[in-house]
Amino acid sequence: MADEQRINGNMYQHSSIVLKLDNERFFGFKSISYGDAREYGKAYGAARHAGPRGRTSGKYSTEPVAVSMEKKSAKALRDALAARSSSGTSFGNVEFQIVVQYEEGTDVITDTIDRCRWTKTAGKSEEGPEPIYEDIEFDCMFILWNGKALYDDGAGNP
Numbered sequence: 293m294a295d296e297q298r299i300n301g302n303m304y305q306h307s308s309i310v311l312k313l314d315n316e317r318f319f320g321f322k323s324i325s326y327g328d329a330r331e332y333g334k335a336y337g338a339a340r341h342a343g344p345r346g347r348t349s350g351k352y353s354t355e356p357v358a359v360s361m362e363k364k365s366a367k368a369l370r371d372a373l374a375a376r377s378s379s380g381t382s383f384g385n386v387e388f389q390i391v392v393q394y395e396e397g398t399d400v401i402t403d404t405i406d407r408c409r410w411t412k413t414a415g416k417s418e419e420g421p422e423p424i425y426e427d428i429e430f431d432c433m434f435i436l437w438n439g440k441a442l443y444d445d446g447a448g449n450p
Contacts, residue, residue, distance in 0.1 A: 320365030407433035
């Protein structure tokens with residue numbers, strides 16, 4: 293299936309994104325990045341062509357999910373996760389899901405980032421007109437790109 297031609301059509305942009313963290317919609321973010329990879333090993337032998345004889349089924353991994361959020365939005369997420377913990381104060385052990393939806397009209401693309409945990413926070417404040425943001429990283433187990441998986445999902449999700 294080829295890419296459709298757009299004539300006077302809207303393209304996805306930052307304002308097209310709906311971000312849901314722990315099933316709650318968040319508006320106070322200025323960026324999000326995420327990715328995954330599948331690394332394959334090659335098997336060589338004594339063949340005259342000296343090329344690979346085959347490859348492994350690969351090893352799947354995800355990149356850290358990086359989100360830059362307004363200070364107050366980051367606090368709201370931290371509070372929501374901490375409320376789910378056994379102590380009521382620790383937010384680092386709570387697993388949650390991130391859903392990123394790109395919406396333009398009736399066209400919707402949904403990426404699901406699953407089994408996430410908060411791993412890093414960095415804050416910075418400078419004098420000026422910009423709001424204060426926190427740079428946050430999450431570790432996740434797998435990503436579904438609009439319902440499609442890079443890993444072999446024959447046995448289900450990891």
